[in-house]
Each structure stands twice: as structure tokens, then as C-alpha cells.
Amino acid sequence: MDTFSPPGDCPVCGEFVPAGDTSCKSCGSCPETGWNEETAYDGLDLPDSGDSAEAPAKKERPLWVRLTMAAALLLLAIVLFVLTNP
């Protein structure tokens, strides 16, 4: 996994890392970071995922509110049924 050592192509970005270099000049990976892609992007402040940013958060009602609403609708349906079926 992290056995890469120059010279060779950087396992993170694919840029050639010449012999003697201890880190990739292109992406900054080095043996200390384990040639790990995740550490290469540390400090860029990238969001974990675009999910929360893209979709406007639709506020979900608490469970008790939903249960109360369902019960009220059910009650209303029963009342309507009784009223329309004498």
C-alpha cells in the first residue's frame, strides 16, 4: 500500500517523483503521509460531500408531530365516514 519510494509515479496524483525526492512536488505526498490521498488534501477545507450544500435541508418534523397528524387525519376520516354514512 504505502511502499512507494521514488523514483516512480506518485501513487496519489500520478506525477513522476524523481529519485532523491522525499515528497511529490505536485501534490505534496511523502512517506510521512503514507502517500495517502486523504492527507494530500488536508487543509484545502473541502466539504465532506456536496449533499448538505446542494439540497436545501428540508426540515423534518419530529416523530410525535407526524404521529399526531396521522392520528388527526385518521380521526377526521372516521368522522367523515360516520357523517356520510348514517
Ligand SMILES: [Zn+2]
Ligand atoms: Zn503526487
